[in-house]
Amino acid sequence: MGYLFVGQIVHSKSFDELEVIDNGFLAVENGKIIAIGDATQLPNWRKDTSKYEVIRMTKNQFILPGFIDCHIHAPQMPNIGLGLNMELLDWLKTYTFPMESQYKDSQFAAYVYAKVVAFIEGIKALNSDLISVTITPRFALSCDEYLMNELGKLAKEHNLNIQTHISENLGEIAAVKEVFRAPNYASVYDSANLLTPKCILAHGVHLEDEEIDLLKARGTSVAHCPSSNTNLQSGLCDVLRLRKAGVAVGLGTDISGGSNVSILTTIRDALGVSHHLNFVKKQNIKGTGSVTPQNELQKKVNEEYVPMNYKQALYLATLGGAEALNLSQKIGNFEVGKEFDALLIDIDVDPIDVYTPNVEGIKDKPENLEERIQKFIYTGDDRNISRVFVKGKPVK
């Protein structure tokens, strides 16, 4: 039995192209997308659709690709919301390292993991191949060169994914340069062969130009963690700068530096950070003035800076995340042949209001699909995610 969705379909084709199909159809068989198109073409595709469960969406419903969280710390879950008046290194010492050290008690570990990662068991039961082993040096300061070299070898030997942190906080960067006597942070990982096309680095707020070039050359991507970067006062990560240099970027909640488990909230945080960055570049703040550009070129670059829009942020949460995790051959959008990971969004339930005044001359709000997407992105929450599909199987 497969699924046949009929109605509004939304997915990213690229960073700048969001495809919105007002009256579409999408067919799923054996967990994979086998057809997508305009509903008027449906009779040409299959005369007999009786072997599919047909899901007809209302005008206030649409399907989106599943959201992808590129960076989260399950063991930090009990600390969510705590210590966010501190910067990174103090927060690590006061909250995170003490919490993580409690996992040496296996009873405590079993208690928290049962709560936090019970979903992994659920996903395993789905018989998904989307779970893979990932080498995780915590960050350079908690490793020595020997450990990182060995991890680099292990990753190479077994062709494993790698994840770690980079250039999150200025104090951290200064400490890394001093401890490893390195010209910059990225070179520390690179000399241990940890920067690979299967490596994703969280944060990258303060990466220097040559480090970004190195990431591009190695095919290494970045997980943008806007909530955490704001909470721990790490800085404003310029996602557009990374993307312009050819580095793939996805979104991360970074629990518990980040304070919300939702990627939808993270989309909004990413948009906020991008707008704030734009203000810093341009706004003449009364009483304090604007940030003075270093030279004419910088002045021009600042003036021409355009912050991210909601379509681009939605891309980061879906196809961008898939690219950053090397999964875009399988997931990230609704291309035929990909696995069907999807959310069925309904904006006609709390907390989004739909305005249908039914008064002559006054139009309904929202009027069209693009407006419905905006309503969801800016005001929705999990109540508006009425169904969730992973590899074609309903999990909500």
Ligand SMILES: [Zn+2]
């Ligand atoms: Zn992290």
